[in-house]
Amino acid sequence: MDNGTQHNANAWRQTRHQLPEVGWTEIMATFSIVEHLKSLNGDVSYGKTFIDTKSRQGMINEQEWDRAAERAEENGVPASFIAELEQGHTGAVIQFDTGRSGPHVAYRVDIDALPIKESKDAAHEPVKNEFQSQIPGAMHACAHDGHTAIGLGIATYISEHLQDLIGRITVIFQPAEEGSRGAKAVVNKGWLDDVDYFLSGHIGIASLAVGEIAATSSEFLATTKFNVSFHGTSAHAGAKPEEGCNALLAAATAATQLHAVPRHSAGASRINAGYLNAGSGRNIIADTAELHGETRGSTTDINAFMIKEARRIIEASALMHNVDYQFTIVGQGEAAVCDEEWKQWVPAALQNSRLITNVHASMAVGASEDVTVMMNHVQKQGGKATYMIFGTPLKAGHHHPAFDFDEKVLQTAAAACLQPLVTQIWTASEEK
Numbered sequence: 411m412d413n414g415t416q417h418n419a420n421a422w423r424q425t426r427h428q429l430p431e432v433g434w435t436e437i438m439a440t441f442s443i444v445e446h447l448k449s450l451n452g453d454v455s456y457g458k459t460f461i462d463t464k465s466r467q468g469m470i471n472e473q474e475w476d477r478a479a480e481r482a483e484e485n486g487v488p489a490s491f492i493a494e495l496e497q498g499h500t501g502a503v504i505q506f507d508t509g510r511s512g513p514h515v516a517y518r519v520d521i522d523a524l525p526i527k528e529s530k531d532a533a534h535e536p537v538k539n540e541f542q543s544q545i546p547g548a549m550h551a552c553a554h555d556g557h558t559a560i561g562l563g564i565a566t567y568i569s570e571h572l573q574d575l576i577g578r579i580t581v582i583f584q585p586a587e588e589g590s591r592g593a594k595a596v597v598n599k600g601w602l603d604d605v606d607y608f609l610s611g612h613i614g615i616a617s618l619a620v621g622e623i624a625a626t627s628s629e630f631l632a633t634t635k636f637n638v639s640f641h642g643t644s645a646h647a648g649a650k651p652e653e654g655c656n657a658l659l660a661a662a663t664a665a666t667q668l669h670a671v672p673r674h675s676a677g678a679s680r681i682n683a684g685y686l687n688a689g690s691g692r693n694i695i696a697d698t699a700e701l702h703g704e705t706r707g708s709t710t711d712i713n714a715f716m717i718k719e720a721r722r723i724i725e726a727s728a729l730m731h732n733v734d735y736q737f738t739i740v741g742q743g744e745a746a747v748c749d750e751e752w753k754q755w756v757p758a759a760l761q762n763s764r765l766i767t768n769v770h771a772s773m774a775v776g777a778s779e780d781v782t783v784m785m786n787h788v789q790k791q792g793g794k795a796t797y798m799i800f801g802t803p804l805k806a807g808h809h810h811p812a813f814d815f816d817e818k819v820l821q822t823a824a825a826a827c828l829q830p831l832v833t834q835i836w837t838a839s840e841e842k
């Protein structure tokens with residue numbers, strides 16, 4: 411990729427950074443992605459042809475969609491396009507067919523933002539260069555603005571070099587990665603059913619120099635995201651407290667006791683109660699409470715243990731305070747393992763790259779990633795999958811209000827993704 415592409419990638423990233431949209435509301439992002447993809451030599455799909463309606467997890471409500479739609483219209487997205495997304499069918503895919511026989515290679519990037527208020531610190535690069543978030547309470551604090559730019563760069567390169575390539579190439583722009591909610595809805599639409607090579611990755615993770623990458627990654631945590639609604643009975647806190655059933659206390663008891671689930675000897679586990687909202691006033695026994703939490707495990711079994719214990723504690727807390735509760739799973743991620751072959755393929759493909767200076771065989775993610783659902787699907791059908799790490803110095807951690815990265819990583823990431831495609835994978839498939 412040349413300097414012009416780097417310039418475009420930075421501009422794409424900065425536009426997305428200014429207009430962050432949380433999962434299932436990525437209307438402006440989808441519009442600009444689709445607009446660009448339509449100018450390329452491939453087949454573009456979005457809306458209900460891209461996303462399986464029933465497999466969407468952690469769906470937003472109608473008001474959230476309407477708010478996002480209104481904002482998108484204010485920012486120039488035509489109402490007809492918003493209608494095509496049919497409430498929460500965001501993201502897009504482009505498929506290229508070279509017309510020559512060869513493997514099917516798929517790339518996946520994610521496009522959603524986080525409900526975080528961005529730092530106003532004058533030293534924060536997006537503030538300094540005036541591309542900070544224009545959307546109150548939302549921020550690209552996990553580099554998915556950068557991932558979107560990388561995806562557009564990859565698709566553009568493929569389109570321009572279709573004559574030199576063989577087989578088929580698919581580039582997926584996945585919505586709702588945060589909270590592990592969107593991958594299943596893409597997989598269940600069949601986009602990855604016959605993929606031979608699957609590549610994805612993340613900017614950052616650990617603070618590295620630009621030019622350093624990891625060919626594969628390890629330690630993906632399986633995860634379950636859940637919401638609990640407690641329903642009690644309200645009563646006058648002074649006159650008749652004995653007639654109340656306190657949903658606030660049930661939720662508070664559950665929150666503290668969830669953190670008392672014992673650790674598992676077979677590997678890493680996590681638990682968090684991250685959101686709690688209850689009651690309506692100081693002199694009323696609270697009849698409602700809403701708790702959002704998550705469990706994680708280094709294997710699917712450990713996560714299953716964590717969620718089983720969590721459910722038992724929630725049930726017991728409700729029983730203790732004589733209230734009803736409703737438990738809903740709103741997101742699920744699996745554990746996954748990258749195929750070993752990439753540890754040879756990637757460094758071999760990049761050995762003459764002027765952009766990539768150091769290729770680590772593998773790096774630990776130590777977090778959850780919705781991509782695991784895609785990786786496992788590809789591998790189950792005999793394909794080879796990897797998840798790379800694209801190095802950049804980090805001033806603040808992921809999901810932090812001052813998170814930022816060096817935009818030069820956009821170019822190294824695109825090169826890291828494309829070079830194995832144009833060299834190693836082809837050689838490997840010719841050898842088969």
Ligand SMILES: [Zn+2]
Nearest residue numbers: 552553554612
């Ligand atoms: Zn992320």
